[in-house]
Ligand SMILES: O=P(O)(O)OC[C@H]1O[C@H](OP(=O)(O)OP(=O)(O)O)[C@H](O)[C@@H]1O
């Protein structure tokens with residue numbers, strides 16, 4: 120199956136260095152705050168676990184799972200919560216952790232949703248940003264890397280549930296994915 124990989128875009132070493140930098144930045148920015156880290160299943164799991172080890176603060180961790188329909192430019196899109204947080208976010212400083220921002224639909228919905236629940240602040244960290252595919256503008260507060268408009272796998276990102284455990288970030292060969300996947 121590794122024959123499906125076109126190219127390694129970001130090496131294991133580069134990811135590790137960037138996550139350490141992001142962890143330091145967050146540690147500085149959230150010193151006097153009430154940090155709650157919210158990972159979006161499943162893609163964010165690998166990034167979140169590495170990131171949290173680099174944040175030198177007491178933190179709450181929780182997870183949400185969402186599904187989205189109609190991400191194409193022809194649709195306004197709809198996001199549904201499949202697994203919600205265990206606890207209230209009232210008064211918490213929320214940091215949403217994502218693996219990738221693509222159309223912007225998921226993070227736009229989640230930011231609004233958590234703000235409405237009375238969080239003190241809601242910010243976004245994403246390992247990857249694919250700005251070429253954006254439909255909805257979203258403010259990214261912390262970014263790992265920008266990636267080109269390719270189908271990305273590794274470090275939590277899957278193709279048909281495969282490749283999430285690759286320790287680097289790679290582009291899949293064009294012949295493996297098709298327009299249906301990118302325009303779903
Ligand atoms: O900006 P958007 O167009 O909304 O896309 C980004 C979302 O898509 C991916 O999740 P996916 O639905 O593939 O689920 P997964 O994390 O379980 O792989 C990714 O993890 C983001 O949550």
Ligand SMILES: Nc1nc2[nH]cnc2c(=O)[nH]1
Nearest residue numbers: 221269270271276277278
């Ligand atoms: N695995 C994967 N999931 C995505 N979700 C949105 N864009 C991508 C991508 O490039 N790869």
